[in-house]
Amino acid sequence: MKIAVIIPVKTFSNAKTRLDLSPHQIEDLCKVMLEEILHTISISPQIEKIIMVTKEEKAIEIGKKFNTITIIDEKEESVNYAVALADKYLLENGFDASIVFPQDIPYIKTQDIDFVLNYKMPPNFAIVVPSRRFDGTNALVRMPIDLMETHYDEDSYKIHMNTAKEHTRNVAMVFVKRIMWDVDNSEDLKFLLEQNEKPQIAEKIKKILRTN
Numbered sequence: 001m002k003i004a005v006i007i008p009v010k011t012f013s014n015a016k017t018r019l020d021l022s023p024h025q026i027e028d029l030c031k032v033m034l035e036e037i038l039h040t041i042s043i044s045p046q047i048e049k050i051i052m053v054t055k056e057e058k059a060i061e062i063g064k065k066f067n068t069i070t071i072i073d074e075k076e077e078s079v080n081y082a083v084a085l086a087d088k089y090l091l092e093n094g095f096d097a098s099i100v101f102p103q104d105i106p107y108i109k110t111q112d113i114d115f116v117l118n119y120k121m122p123p124n125f126a127i128v129v130p131s132r133r134f135d136g137t138n139a140l141v142r143m144p145i146d147l148m149e150t151h152y153d154e155d156s157y158k159i160h161m162n163t164a165k166e167h168t169r170n171v172a173m174v175f176v177k178r179i180m181w182d183v184d185n186s187e188d189l190k191f192l193l194e195q196n197e198k199p200q201i202a203e204k205i206k207k208i209l210r211t212n
């Protein structure tokens with residue numbers, strides 16, 4: 001089974017607007033989080049390829065370190081549009097399943113990916129990992145690639161669960177704490193830094209927060 005990860009990446013200057021940080025701090029934070037998630041995914045034995053959808057040049061440079069395929073998203077219209085671009089590429093290149101991850105879950109570990117994929121149920125299935133506040137989707141697995149369209153930015157985890165059930169009986173909601181820990185606002189960032197999961201990444205983030 002050929003499985004790819006899809007990561008939509010906003011232009012850093014447009015990202016994380018709810019964080020009380022300077023543009024320079026936001027850019028550095030985005031770079032640290034993206035590099036960490038790409039590193040983690042790149043060493044997962046179950047993942048064939050990482051597809052990043054972005055027009056952010058600094059993200060593209062980071063992606064090159066991990067043999068990431070980048071699809072340029074000039075419109076940067078929405079997460080759903082970015083995922084649709086990746087879906088088209090994966091369908092044309094014979095992939096069986098995909099996982100959509102956000103770029104802001106830096107504490108994810110390889111075993112978390114394995115844990116989620118333990119729930120796969122061919123020939124068609126969907127797996128949803130919600131965000132910590134249950135208002136978003138932090139992992140969405142679909143087989144086949146075009147099993148369903150995505151509905152990000154719309155209380156997405158409930159909609160993804162309901163939509164998936166319209167297309168297959170094989171639907172699982174899975175709770176994986178490190179995948180559920182995303183960074184949308186200052187409270188999320190504070191929460192993340194209180195968790196003793198990746199001390200080196202936490203220290204990098206704290207260093208960014210100490211700069212102007």
